Amino acid sequence: MEIEHKKTTLEDDAAIYQKGEEREESKSTKQKWKELDAKGKWNFFVDYYLFKLIILAAVIGLVGSLLYTTLKPRPEEQLYVIMLDNILDLEGTEDYFEKAIEGIGYDPDKNRIMLNDSLSSQSASDLSNISTYAFAGTLDVLIAPESALQNYAKSSLLAPLEGLPEDILTAIPEENRFYYTNERTGELHFYGVRLDDTEFYKTLNKQGYDRSYTFAITQTGEYMENAIKLLRYMLGLPAVEE
Numbered sequence: 086m087e088i089e090h091k092k093t094t095l096e097d098d099a100a101i102y103q104k105g106e107e108r109e110e111s112k113s114t115k116q117k118w119k120e121l122d123a124k125g126k127w128n129f130f131v132d133y134y135l136f137k138l139i140i141l142a143a144v145i146g147l148v149g150s151l152l153y154t155t156l157k158p159r160p161e162e163q164l165y166v167i168m169l170d171n172i173l174d175l176e177g178t179e180d181y182f183e184k185a186i187e188g189i190g191y192d193p194d195k196n197r198i199m200l201n202d203s204l205s206s207q208s209a210s211d212l213s214n215i216s217t218y219a220f221a222g223t224l225d226v227l228i229a230p231e232s233a234l235q236n237y238a239k240s241s242l243l244a245p246l247e248g249l250p251e252d253i254l255t256a257i258p259e260e261n262r263f264y265y266t267n268e269r270t271g272e273l274h275f276y277g278v279r280l281d282d283t284e285f286y287k288t289l290n291k292q293g294y295d296r297s298y299t300f301a302i303t304q305t306g307e308y309m310e311n312a313i314k315l316l317r318y319m320l321g322l323p324a325v326e327e
Contacts, residue, residue, distance in 0.1 A: 161196050163189070164311050167215060168202040169229035172296060173289035178202055181285060189314035190324060198315070206233045216242065225306035226315060231263050231299050234277055238265035243276045244302045249313065256320050263299045277301040278316060285319050 163186065171178065182200045187193045204211040206229070218224035219242045227237065237243050243265075263277030277299040280286045286298060300319065302312045317324065 162199050163191055163196045164198045164225045164308050164315060165218070165223055165306075166198055166200050166226040166228065166315070167204060167218070167224060168200065168298075169204050169211075169215070169227065169233055170206050171202040172292065172294045173286070173298075174291050175202065177289045177291075181289065185315060185318055188318040188324070189311055206230070212236075216240070219303045219305055222305040222307055224303050225308045225312045227301045227303060228280070228298055229301070231277070231297060234263060234299055234301055235265060237301070238274070238276045239268070242304055244304045244306075244309065246275045246278070246302070249316075250325070252322060252325075253313070253317055253320065256322055263301070278320070280319060283319055284321060 166182065168178065179200060179202075182198045183193065186196050186198050204215065206212060212233075215224065215227065215237070219227075219237070227234070227243070234243065257278055261279040261282060262275050263279060264273050265276050266273050278301075280298045280300055300316055302309060302316070306312060314324070
C-alpha cells in the first residue's frame with residue numbers, strides 16, 4: 086500500500102527547511118554586520134550599541150570623578166579666619182581670601198585660607214563657637230566690629246600687637262589702632278587694626294556701610310606667623326623675603 090505524504094502549506098525554501106547557519110535568526114552578529122551596507126551598519130550600531138556606550142561612558146565618568154575627588158590631595162589649611170557680622174560683598178570676600186593665600190607666600194593649589202563669614206554677633210551660639218575655636222587653638226584671625234572684640238580682649242583671647250614687625254607698625258596710624266583698657270590694671274593694650282582705609286574694605290563695601298572692621302589675631306592660634314603675613318598683605322605692604 087502506497088502512503089501519500091501529507092502536503093504542507095510551507096514552501097520548499099521556507100526558513101524552517103534551511104540549514105541552521107543559513108537561518109536569519111541564527112546568524113551571528115559578525116555575519117549580519119558583514120552583510121549590511123554603510124547605512125545599515127550605522128542603524129545597527131545606533132540600535133544595539135550607542136545607548137549602551139553612552140551609559141558605560143557616564144558610569145566610567147562618574148566613578149572617575151568620585152575617585153579623583155576622594156583620592157586627590159586636599160589643600161593644606163594655613164589659616165582659619167572668621168569675619169563676624171560680615172557686611173562686605175560675599176563673593177568678593179571669598180575671592181579675596183582665595184587670592185590672599187598666594188599673597189602670603191603659599192601655592193594656592195596646595196594650600197588655602199579657611200574663611201567663615203557666616204557668623205553673627207546677634208547669635209549667642211555663634212559667639213560661643215568663636216570662643217571655643219579660640220580656646221581650642223583652631224582660630225587664627227578674627228575680623229569683627231570693635232564692640233565684639235572688646236569681649237574677646239577682656240577674655241585674653243586676643244594677642245597684643247605691640248610686637249608686630251616695624252614696617253607694619255609704621256604703616257598703622259594711631260587712629261586705625263584698636264586699644265583695650267585692662268579693667269584690673271588700667272593698662273592700655275593694642276589689640277587690633279582697623280581695615281577701613283584698606284583696598285580690601287573700600288572695594289568690597291559696595292553698599293557703603295558706615296561700620297568699622299578690625300583685624301585681630303588670637304592668642305592661641307596655630308598659625309600666628311601666617312596671620313601677621315595676612316595683615317601685611319591686607320595693608321598693601323610688600324611681602325618680606327624669609
